[in-house]
Amino acid sequence: xxxxxxRGHAGHFHxxxxxxxxAEFRALIVPFxxxxxxxxxxxxxxxxxxKNALVHSWLTDPSAVTxxxxxxxxxxxxxxxxxxxxxxxLHVAQGAGQIRITGELPHPGNGGRFDGWDRYEAAxxxxxxxxxxxxxxxxxxxxxxxxxxxAAERTHPxxxxxxxxxxxxxxxxxxxxxxxxxPAPDPLEQTTPMIxxxxxxAAEARRALVQIGGGLVADTILDDLLLGVTEAxxxxxxxxxxxxxxxxxxxxxxxxxSVHDQGHGPADALAGLVPAADGTATLGLGLWLIHQLxxxxxxxxxxxxFTVRLRGATTTG
Amino acid sequence: xxxxVRAPEQQDxxxxxxxxxxxxxxxxxxxxxxxxRLELGDxxxxxxxxxAAVPAGLTPFQVFACDDGAVGLLGEFDLACQIAFExxxxxIQPAPDDSKLIFDMSAVQFMDHHALLSLDSYAEACQVPVxxxxxxxxxxxxxxxxxxxxxxxxxxxxx
Numbered sequence: 001x002x003x004x005x006x007r008g009h010a011g012h013f014h015x016x017x018x019x020x021x022x023a024e025f026r027a028l029i030v031p032f033x034x035x036x037x038x039x040x041x042x043x044x045x046x047x048x049x050x051k052n053a054l055v056h057s058w059l060t061d062p063s064a065v066t067x068x069x070x071x072x073x074x075x076x077x078x079x080x081x082x083x084x085x086x087x088x089x090l091h092v093a094q095g096a097g098q099i100r101i102t103g104e105l106p107h108p109g110n111g112g113r114f115d116g117w118d119r120y121e122a123a124x125x126x127x128x129x130x131x132x133x134x135x136x137x138x139x140x141x142x143x144x145x146x147x148x149x150x151a152a153e154r155t156h157p158x159x160x161x162x163x164x165x166x167x168x169x170x171x172x173x174x175x176x177x178x179x180x181x182x183p184a185p186d187p188l189e190q191t192t193p194m195i196x197x198x199x200x201x202a203a204e205a206r207r208a209l210v211q212i213g214g215g216l217v218a219d220t221i222l223d224d225l226l227l228g229v230t231e232a233x234x235x236x237x238x239x240x241x242x243x244x245x246x247x248x249x250x251x252x253x254x255x256x257x258s259v260h261d262q263g264h265g266p267a268d269a270l271a272g273l274v275p276a277a278d279g280t281a282t283l284g285l286g287l288w289l290i291h292q293l294x295x296x297x298x299x300x301x302x303x304x305x306f307t308v309r310l311r312g313a314t315t316t317g
Numbered sequence: 318x319x320x321x322v323r324a325p326e327q328q329d330x331x332x333x334x335x336x337x338x339x340x341x342x343x344x345x346x347x348x349x350x351x352x353x354r355l356e357l358g359d360x361x362x363x364x365x366x367x368x369a370a371v372p373a374g375l376t377p378f379q380v381f382a383c384d385d386g387a388v389g390l391l392g393e394f395d396l397a398c399q400i401a402f403e404x405x406x407x408x409i410q411p412a413p414d415d416s417k418l419i420f421d422m423s424a425v426q427f428m429d430h431h432a433l434l435s436l437d438s439y440a441e442a443c444q445v446p447v448x449x450x451x452x453x454x455x456x457x458x459x460x461x462x463x464x465x466x467x468x469x470x471x472x473x474x475x476x
Contacts, residue, residue: 082464201397202395202396202397202429203377203393203395203397203427206393206427219454220454220458223454223455223458224458226427226455227429227455227458227459227462230395230396230427230429231429231430234395234396234397234429238396285430285463286429286430286431289430289459289462289463292462292463293458293462
């Protein structure tokens with residue numbers, strides 16, 4: 001049975017809280033965690049080392065909660081969704097009536113990049129509906145950029161304030177209507193690419209990438225880029241509108257690949273974040289697989305078409 | 318061979334025969350050269366991919382018999398040849414005395430998730446356990462990214 005304000009709620013109870021000081025952070029997180037501990041619910045806390053230490057010192061029994069300092073959990077949005085799903089399955093199998101999770105996503109204010117995480121926040125309103133999860137996402141208003149705070153308001157149906165007052169977010173957008181933040185452009189994209197292929201096969205794109213990127217990036221990154229460009233080109237040729245154009249740029253610190261076609265791209269707002277939104281076995285698997293790799297992936301919808309951008313760090317950068 | 322494979326209904330049976338011959342010749346002192354007229358179009362690629370040695374450019378991948386009885390895979394397997402690969406798989410059947418079937422991936426240059434899942438489906442339907450050996454790092458990467466669950470029917474190793 002679920003406890004607290006999520007009592008009686010089915011699926012993911014998704015809240016955002018905003019704080020401007022450690023005192024406000026404490027006012028938001030301590031009741032959430034203590035209530036869960038008292039109810040014997042799994043409580044999972046994932047902040048940076050300093051904040052984890054603060055929370056540890058504030059709780060009556062910190063050994064009863066799980067602290068995640070591992071930033072690997074938030075390596076990519078799709079991987080975080082899958083990793084949390086496995087965690088939830090484990091807790092539910094062990095009889096948990098509710099699982100409480102609270103954490104902070106990467107954004108420029110904490111040294112990370114927010115690209116794609118706005119879609120994650122929108123997606124988790126639906127992709128965890130099978131689980132009795134209470135997710136409390138706390139945002140530091142002193143460090144998070146305005147665009148991040150704006151996305152938080154649009155992706156959380158409920159807002160909780162440090163006073164404990166709760167209200168529905170008037171700006172909340174359902175996942176299907178969510179307006180994602182545009183990925184930050186890479187400056188290289190404004191320059192002449194090292195190679196441009198028009199309506200090439202995936203095999204031709206792979207050969208060009210090996211020619212340009214071989215030795216420039218680690219073998220594991222090159223493999224991920226090869227897999228990524230293969231899936232992107234295959235999708236463009238099958239689902240997109242010709243011409244499908246592959247462009248590759250290099251800089252001392254990265255390889256950038258864009259695969260562009262003149263179609264609208266996937267209409268599914270969850271594309272890439274979950275394996276297959278429509279329940280089919282392989283449809284949408286390629287885009288999801290790209291998001292499992294150790295490369296940066298951005299999906300860009302624009303008036304002139306749809307672009308998948310892949311970026312891999314070089315060994316010398 | 319051309320006249321034996323003009324009709325589609327002939328092609329499936331003959332391709333199975335080709336692979337049996339391929340397996341036999343890999344373990345016996347037999348060499349054979351199969352000639353097909355290019356006028357057969359797609360049918361040429363269908364049969365080319367079932368041989369250990371073929372002229373360049375006819376097929377992006379090959380399925381052939383290794384000396385130790387394993388099924389060798391060679392080349393690049395992606396969506397562009399997915400239908401051809403699935404068709405080739407359907408034509409591979411374990412011999413009556415095979416207790417297992419081993420796919421050797423040491424000559425695979427690239428394999429995407431479509432091909433890997435097709436191989437897993439083949440393993441599910443096969444009458445004997447299917448093993449995969451010498452999986453290249455990039456194919457292991459696909460398997461790892463997919464998670465273990467979709468590949469529950471392939472076993473690693475098999476030496």
